Amino acid sequence: MMTDLSPTTSTVPIPTGPTPVIQVEDAAVALGGRTIWQEVRLSVQPGEFLAILGPNGAGKSTLLKAILGLIPLSRGTISVLGHPARRGNAAIGYVPQRRHFEADVRVRGRSIVRLGLDGRNWGLPLPFLQPGRAREAASSVQEAIDLVGATSYADRPIGELSGGEQQRLLIAQALVTRPRILALDEPLDSLDLRNQQGVAGVIRQISQETGAAVLLVAHDVNPILPAVDRVVYIAHGQVEVGTPEEVITTETLSRLYATPIEVLRASDGRIVVVGQPEEEVSYHAHRSR
């Protein structure tokens, strides 16, 4: 920003809009000697809603983890809010792909949301020494819980809650630091249709209310289709970025998969992809447990 004031650049108008929150340049990741994907170029604007799609094993979660700084790149760079991606970045709220909490986890949801605020800090807070800070922390936790609509069950043991309720509380945990970026790994996975729509609605509402950029890994685009600005489609090591209308087409997907794929659009706007390679579909059917 300071360099923009130098005389050589100040005369030249800068054509780009707001600075991107995430900038991925020519990135590649190799795990165990195998290149997962390469030549990824992506620039995410504030408040943008991106869906990361593709068959299982294509590296959707890997892309998210690379942005979080949990996986090193084999080539290229990723910068988050102007800095290289690093682990423990408080500007990113992260909900990893998960199984449910075991039924015997007898910790209330509110305490789990609170972990998002100060769970990584050493030592213990002393509420009687700093009552102001304790009240502030409690109100940010309550705000996040309200935002995902989990107020009625936030004090029940998390193990006893349904998958959708647990997912909402985990999103609240990711939200409690008011992150600029929300990274969600298959948050709709293993939810029934009603809860899928509910959680998708909550995520869309959050991105509108807080202005956070959302990166959401999904294997079905339909529940989130109304909210999605752009799609990152990963298949066979190749990545395609664009609006759903541009990317989820017969031509693009056939090229990505290197096999004939047909994309059908139902009258209600739902997208059906026909002819995905069989082995990848069956792989995903076994994966969920």
Next chain:
Amino acid sequence: MHIALADTLSPSWDLVADIQILLHYPFMQNAYLGGTLVALTAGIMGYFMVLRSQSFAGHSLANVGFAGATGAVLFGIPPIVGLFLAGVLAAVGIQTLNLAAGRSRQSDIAVGAVFTASLALGFLFLHLATTEYAANVYNVLFGNPLGISAADVGIIFWSTLVLVGALLLIARPLFFASIDPDVAAARGVPVRALALVYLVLLALVVAVAVQVVGVLLIFALLVTPAAIAQHITTRPALAAAVAVALALVFTWVGLAVGYFTPYPVGFFITSFAFGTYVLVRGGGFALGRMRRRDLASSPGSRVGGAA
């Protein structure tokens, strides 16, 4: 001995007089001091143990202590040092096996194999040791709080100070890593390092607690109070406090009853813990059924039940 004292030392309904009798002898003062300190740390450690579903690993760690204690006598070092060293070795072993096995059930089998092998090693050490120590094996297995010396109390005091200090320091990240290791790691919590630190602290707790309840009965102070506490409250800090309070009550009452009767203290501590556990779980189960029946009989329950 007990029969001769029975007349003068029988409990009355006068609580103050009873406590005066209880704390009359130095060996009972030491037992209460040592027991209190051990219960304090065991309660907190136990909360994390239950949270991490590591009660089996903890139990195994205690059993490895058996080899440590018997080996220590054989090699002429203090038993508490042997217990701690064996525990640290076991902690590193369990951690390595856990990392190798991931979250699969295989880690339980590996831990079981290690702890059985160490029991066998302890058995060999016992065989090689002098016969006079062989009689002491009961103390290692079941504890002997009435045999705690003033020097022991000193060791227990400093260990407790280290343990409580370390636990307060790592409490929040350890809680985070126990509940949700993936998110904790993404937030910058050193999950693996904490797991190892936790197991080493557990080895220290076991080494000092063995004097009070022995390696076989240590579950009663480590796991049972924490398990009960989790059924009483879902607030983490409160649950840890309840676990400590329960461990203290079991120890105090167990020592008192053990003093006034000819039976061993470890039996009473364990039995009170178990009895309370059964009561709380049974009560919780009955309450849950009653609530479900209320729901089922109330109108409109089908809508609520379906959701």
